[in-house]
Amino acid sequence: xxxxxxxxxxxxxxxxxxxxxxxxxxxxxxxxxxxxxxxxxxxxxxxxxxxxxxxxxxxxxxxxxxxxxxxxxxxxxxxxxxxxxxxxxxxxxxxxxxxxxxxxxxxxxxxxx
Amino acid sequence: xxxxxxxxxxxxxxxxxxxxxxxxxxxxxxxxxxxxxxxxxxxxxxxxxxxxxxxxxxxxxxxxxxxxxxxxxxxxxxxxxxxxxxxxxxxxxxxxxxxxxxxxxxxxxxxx
Numbered sequence: 001x002x003x004x005x006x007x008x009x010x011x012x013x014x015x016x017x018x019x020x021x022x023x024x025x026x027x028x029x030x031x032x033x034x035x036x037x038x039x040x041x042x043x044x045x046x047x048x049x050x051x052x053x054x055x056x057x058x059x060x061x062x063x064x065x066x067x068x069x070x071x072x073x074x075x076x077x078x079x080x081x082x083x084x085x086x087x088x089x090x091x092x093x094x095x096x097x098x099x100x101x102x103x104x105x106x107x108x109x110x111x112x113x
Numbered sequence: 114x115x116x117x118x119x120x121x122x123x124x125x126x127x128x129x130x131x132x133x134x135x136x137x138x139x140x141x142x143x144x145x146x147x148x149x150x151x152x153x154x155x156x157x158x159x160x161x162x163x164x165x166x167x168x169x170x171x172x173x174x175x176x177x178x179x180x181x182x183x184x185x186x187x188x189x190x191x192x193x194x195x196x197x198x199x200x201x202x203x204x205x206x207x208x209x210x211x212x213x214x215x216x217x218x219x220x221x222x223x224x225x
């Protein structure tokens with residue numbers, strides 16, 4: 001158990017809908033990262049927040065947005081969902097920035113029908 | 114464009130064999146190199162974060178070396194066991210880029 005929690009574990013929804021994925025980092029960790037893993041794809045970095053501020057952006061679509069709240073938990077919002085958005089979404093946290101090891105949550109499996 | 118390459122893509126070894134694989138990354142603006150182990154149906158788990166040229170790190174039967182001047186890192190597993198079967202990912206952090214660039218991983222299968 002890494003200490004990072006993600007909810008929900010599974011999510012099934014329809015195209016065009018909007019969903020919110022939630023992540024609670026390990027106690028004391030200031031950075032939160034979001035990743036997407038699609039079928040047969042590697043780990044794709046989406047976005048990083050550090051202590052409430054956006055720190056780095058990866059291959060995040062404009063339909064997706066994220067934020068980190070004062071209590072350091074983070075939410076990833078996915079809107080106008082398409083079939084291709086079906087994937088495993090991981091959240092990870094680290095004490096400081098990107099030179100620190102990241103602790104991954106169990107992931108949220110999103111299925112768009 | 115920053116690119117991280119891992120080789121081989123996959124590897125099958127017998128229990129007890131020692132093995133190694135490579136992570137290649139740009140040699141400029143180096144800041145850190147991460148290794149993660151990712152077992153099927155689980156989440157990636159950090160093995161090492163390496164920052165200094167010539168660094169060697171060890172965790173049990175797994176060790177890693179780093180050459181920042183030529184842009185590569187090796188991961189070694191001594192006496193592979195079936196429980197070592199996993200995908201091993203490396204990720205490169207360039208100080209001016211603020212994000213980890215991930216390789217596609219080496220998938221290791223250890224046959225009993």
